[in-house]
Amino acid sequence: MDVKHLCLGVLSSGPASGYDIKKHFESSFKHFFVAGYGSIYPALSRLLELRYVEVERLEQERLPDKKLYRITAAGRHAFQSALENTVPRHKVRSEFLAMMHFSEWLPPESVRDALEVHLSELEQLRDTLELAEQAVASTGAEFSRRYSLVSTTALIDFLQQQRQHLDRKGMNPAARR
């Protein structure tokens, strides 16, 4: 399960450009998969080579040409079998938690800043997830959205509690229970 498969997933519901797909990653996949243009465009080229997608070039007035990608029958097939053979991993890679883990080697302001930054990122993610409720894409999309919302809101609560202690005592956020 990599960027290529996620692109096929997006294209399963209709044709899109690389740019469109990126927006999809931002709005719907952000909570479980991160990808930028640097991985999306190469993925689309590769899918084209594999004949899992086709392109149509749309000329636009005053804007650069748009390339509309459309999934092929082979592409749908490949996507489904990839999905079925996926092992359901779930990995976290958190520089934030690494900093916290080693906060004893860090000046207190840095710890604080990291906490604030992370908290506001979580709040932003929560907002994104809540907004996404409007566009109920599929029951599966709704499940994954709610899953992440559960975890995000729990973490925001936790961090806000920790921050209070930090404010009151001016100490390392992890210093008490």
Add this chain to the structure above:
Amino acid sequence: MDVKHLCLGVLSSGPASGYDIKKHFESSFKHFFVAGYGSIYPALSRLLELRYVEVERLEQERLPDKKLYRITAAGRHAFQSALENTVPRHKVRSEFLAMMHFSEWLPPESVRDALEVHLSELEQLRDTLELAEQAVASTGAEFSRRYSLVSTTALIDFLQQQRQHLDRKGMNPAARR
């Protein structure tokens, strides 16, 4: 912040072998960073080149030699400045959520299996995190442990609810609210 830095972090609290460090990754870092021998041993070689660590070779009876790595002053310095310059990212990469998101293209048994597998992995992680309470390494380690425990228990609750609906109705777990 990569495997090298995490190794320096471990070595900040005392000398260790690659094997020891791997155990540390399993018991204390698992919830925020994943690394196997294939990245730990090369990382240690690199740190040696950079003179951030030193080795001592310990011959053991009936067991393979052990290489004890010890952090140098330069290593401590490099670790601290890396920590201070780290931006506190937090990324999730979840094949599980990808499967759920696209569950409409998947047979219901696969969806169910994925949910069961993921749930038991979360339960295992929760157990690991709870066990780790005994060995209170540092306040920072305790913070990151509790952070992940909060999210993990919330997610276990959520998935157990979802599973109930699945059992009662024999339908796609995401199908209702």
Add this chain to the structure above:
DNA sequence: CACGGCATGTAATAAGTTACATGATTTA
């Protein structure tokens, strides 16, 4: 006798990140 723990590594590959490169249009 099989399995898990102890102990080290390499090599090939796959994958993703970052910076670079370009440029018009719309909106505040």
Add this chain to the structure above:
DNA sequence: TAAATCATGTAACTTATTACATGCCGTG
């Protein structure tokens, strides 16, 4: 006039994954 949106891509680099390769010891 600065910033955001639309729109595409490449190249160099860094990183991690996977499989391979070896072998003893203790326990059930």
